Amino acid sequence: MSSANDLREIALIEFSTTGYAGTSIHKIADAAGLSKSAVLYHFGSKEILLDAAIRPAIDELESILAELESTPFTTEFRGAFLDRFVDFLFVHRLEVNMFINQGPSLVDVPVIDRANDLVRRLATHVTSTMASVEEEMRFAIALGGAAYMLCAEHSLGLEAAPIGEAKTALITILTGLLAPIGVRQGD
Template identity: 50%
Template structure:
């Protein structure tokens, strides 16, 4: 019998590859090696499975937002955001690539609201259009880069190289935001 974590992992992978709308509970069951009724025993619906699959990532971004709300925009914020992107690559992929087609799905609405909150914070704390655009390009670009890469890190050392590069680039792009807060 598949474990709840295994079902969630299989669903996450399939949702990111085939799309939420293109994935059925039967397909998840097949990939997990269980019956459809077994999947539905653990998760009442495909929507509940999506919520379980991307919910932990949303909890993670809420923690980052709490630090942002307290004014903690510094190098540790950049590192935490990059680590978040690397850890939740598939979840970010689902959100970035499917959010417009899933507007009525509660977990996607929650994700949209979190992104809006992050953007509002930076919009309110930036004094220029350039700084607001720099923020959007930096954080949104980093997320998009990782979320849309088919196989971004083919070797085990690549994630560390990608992490270092993203931290350096984001730090450079967000420097005007940092200096405003100091």
């Protein structure tokens, strides 16, 4: 139907798996059955296409973070937050994988910079004030690990699992991973 939307999705898949620098406009055009010029007609440049591909996910992450920052981070709210965040991870796994792994090398792209800022803000709000080294490590492993797992499931053996089961499993795992955050170590 919509060529522009097709291109957005194809570009997202290619950028996420092969990398932004490793994906040519020609390859995206081929996958969509169009010419390179058609891609540049819909999106004025490769960078604009990247922006269009991941902007919706960044926008949603920003709204999640806005709600997180405006709510006291009680234990019961942490559960609700994790529910919403895991949903976000499942829907936008490719986008998250993109700016997690390629964020450092794409700092000059505005939408990537926004994403990097959001991740930093997320880290400071999920970890406690004066977070210990282990707390920051737990956060990083949870985020980077989930992003990797959700995009590597095909190369491992877990593609056929029902989504609901995978979601509850991920919530369980992340809850356990982040549980020691905010409690004094040694308790």
